[in-house]
Amino acid sequence: MPQLNPAPWLMILLFSWMVFLTMVPPKVLAHNFPNEPTVQDSKTTETSPWTWPWQ
Structure with a gap:
């Protein structure tokens, strides 16, 4: 498997x-x-308290 060869990818990463x-x-x-x-x-x-209509 050539993608496991780290030689070209390591240099590209660095x-x-x-x-x-x-x-x-x-x-x-x-x-x-x-x-x-x-x-x-x-x-x-x-600030003023909120007046809820249902309370």
């Missing part, structure tokens, strides 16, 4: 992981958010 680990992390780490997060107001909003 090469693809090498490409993945050298090219993708710098692209991900260089990502910038378009908008900076803003701080919301610290006051709490007043």
Whole structure:
């Protein structure tokens, strides 16, 4: 069975992981958010209890 021979597939696996680990992390780490997060107001909003029509 030729698919059990690890020689070509092991090199393909190692090469693809090498490409993945050298090219993708710098692209991900260089990502910038378009908008900076803003701080919301610290006051709490007043909530009212739900009035169920059948109670």
